[in-house]
């Protein structure tokens with residue numbers, strides 16, 4: 010066997026030859042960029058990488074990457090990807106989805122993927138709107154949102170995808186924002202290193218139907234106040250000069266600490282066994298508290314596909330059956 | 346202790362007969378399926394031809410003693426070749442008034458009724474909605490009634506057993522089985538072995554069951570009520586090795602055989618549903634044969650995971666019943682578009698909606714044909730007997746791989762749970778299934794995922810993990826060759842036509858239709874799926890009466906055999922019995938413009954051969970009546 014050096018892959022090698030058809034200014038471009046940066050950094054092998062998507066603007070993603078890609082049907086990408094991964098665990102399988110695709114029509118597959126801890130990396134672009142169908146409210150749209158299908162404001166309460174994932178037993182849950190290029194790239198790298206299901210919720214601006222949904226998070230002058238960066242082993246601090254902190258009371262209710270109390274700020278442990286602090290952060294009021302980004306949870310747990318394939322291997326090791334033996338099992342008799 | 350049951354004290358006369366139909370009927374908790382199963386295994390081992398029909402309620406345990414709780418098992422065995430489990434039983438074993446009420450009308454004239462009088466309290470009668478005791482009001486006149494208090498007799502027989510009263514009571518089915526074993530001169534050995542195996546760790550249960558069976562045997566032997574034992578000589582079956590098989594089992598074996606012949610991993614994504622769950626159960630025990638099973642969160646995830654597995658180079662399978670097929674529709678369309686191999690097993694049951702989960706029907710044919718958006722053709726085939734399910738499972742995989750297409754297998758509840766002696770296939774004769782994945786490409790040349798085999802029109806199969814073949818596919822319309830997204834009108838027309846042509850081409854790979862009987866004549870009976878047995882019996886009888894009647898059984902429903910159109914025109918009438926409102930009939934009429942006569946039945950029960958025979962006789966009379 011020759012051991013020829015693998016050529017170094019450049020960013021352009023990860024881009025396919027297809028014209029990108031997202032609206033100019035769409036946050037998806039920035040995400041594509043960050044993912045390509047991460048893949049280049051990790052030198053992912055094109056032929057061992059599979060990107061599976063559902064339906065929606067975000068789900069066009071695989072067409073723009075020079076890897077294997079499967080653009081499937083609405084909401085079902087995690088189910089298709091589970092089949093890909095379980096059948097060949099050697100593949101590096103990514104799912105690209107959106108808040109409509111994963112939270113609404115695909116909610117069931119989403120939670121069960123987390124529950125099983127299938128080794129899939131899920132990038133969920135959350136723009137809090139249905140883009141491809143031209144602007145209806147989604148399960149993450151704020152209550153009262155006026156859209157084409159909710160002219161008087163939506164009555165639905167939204168939920169937090171992070172809280173949902175935590176509730177479903179997810180072993181890796183993180184959040185970043187489309188234009189936080191290096192933060193997002195780093196999150197994608199961390200997700201890539203995780204062996205179980207890794208969910209990355211990515212706040213994405215849909216400049217056509219929900220422009221400015223994350224404005225206070227992304228604008229320079231409000232960012233410091235509005236963003237809480239989760240850093241493993243460090244206190245939960247935010248605001249100008251990190252002058253504010255988040256602490257929890259005995260029942261895990263968050264409250265803001267400042268000044269002399271800053272020392273009470275909670276020391277973040279993304280590997281904590283209890284999901285309670287992560288859940289508290291995922292569900293705290295957006296108007297009263299800053300928006301956490303970074304890794305909410307990261308726990309090691311054997312993944313689904315290795316469990317499945319281990320059973321197959323054990324069964325093969327225990328007993329080899331030929332087709333002949335299989336057919337002749339049970340009570341058989343001869344007719345002369 | 347009394348004499349051993351098979352002591353030479355058996356001095357009662359033995360009468361030779363050529364066939365018997367027995368039906369065991371009782372409460373769901375009475376173990377009727379197990380009893381029928383034991384009788385079947387024994388009888389198969391004794392060399393008779395046999396066919397079975399389990400008929401049980403959907404509820405796991407409906408209230409005891411009520412009509413909805415009645416569970417039955419019919420079997421027919423013979424010294425000649427048979428095709429159905431029989432129309433009406435010669436012997437009915439009724440364990441309680443509800444079982445009696447539900448089944449007595451079916452018992453043939455002069456039939457024998459073995460009645461468990463241990464369950465005939467006023468309350469039992471009330472639960473079965475009998476106003477008067479049927480034993481005394483003339484209801485049962487015309488049948489030979491043998492009353493046995495099974496509960497009391499079993500209790501008596503098990504005096505020394507350590508089981509509690511409830512446990513003893515539960516052995517009464519074995520007492521009944523013992524009686525029947527004596528009546529039909531059956532060997533108790535196979536059951537002794539089987540019970541010992543089944544309850545290997547529960548010695549008291551084994552002992553009680555066997556004691557009850559032997560006591561029943563002895564009771565029949567020594568009491569006056571049973572005067573004659575009957576003997577059914579072994580049938581002259583084709584030489585070879587046999588085993589008794591149910592349709593679901595045979596189908597699994599066929600699938601796995603194809604998997605082995607192709608050398609690929611199989612992946613079953615499935616969600617539990619009656620009457621298909623046994624396929625998931627069975628395949629989950631074949632891990633050592635390279636089968637991976639995945640119990641998905643729902644029907645859609647089940648099929649999607651199978652598609653994902655096929656995409657990555659395994660054989661994707663999914664098993665379900667009608668309601669599940671409806672849920673899988675969109676995903677099957679994706680497999681049509683992505684042109685990936687996929688085998689979808691639909692064990693049909695009576696619909697619509699939840700319908701009657703444990704009752705049989707063939708009413709998903711048009712759903713399989715057309716139940717997807719857009720022009721979305723798939724290959725469809727249907728097994729016609731439990732044993733035939735093996736070949737259909739094998740063929741489904743072979744065609745799915747060869748043509749890169751979804752294939753739907755339309756089994757049904759009757760085949761799934763019915764059983765028959767099955768001549769084991771010669772493994773050496775099974776074709777190898779050659780699979781060619783697209784080879785690694787290092788030239789840097791662009792890979793064409795939609796390049797096709799010129800003969801079959803199947804596209805290439807490129808496994809992720811292969812260098813140089815990275816490509817994107819999906820549900821959006823594909824440009825020919827490149828697989829890129831295309832909304833180009835001429836391309837769409839071309840791709841729709843190509844996908845249709847590819848399915849049509851399967852006809853060349855599966856052979857032509859053949860007839861059973863002369864290839865022209867008065868009546869051709871066209872059949873598909875599980876109606877084969879009843880049609881065969883009826884057509885045989887018509888032929889014996891000298892009528893020019895033939896039968897043709899279609900395994901492939903899409904595409905239909907190339908010669909079918911011409912074949913239909915060789916008969917004055919074409920009659921098509923099917924367990925739906927005429928679905929294949931409408932397909933055949935539309936395609937061949939032949940005036941097919943639909944004989945439809947949708948009561949959740951299979952055709953009786955007598956029903957088909959009557960229909961054919963009437964048709965023949967009309968035909969000869971000058972038209």
Ligand code: SF4
Pocket residue numbers: 030031032034035036037066136140141214215216217218
């Ligand atoms: S509709 Fe919104 S999400 Fe979709 S491509 Fe346009 S900007 Fe992006």
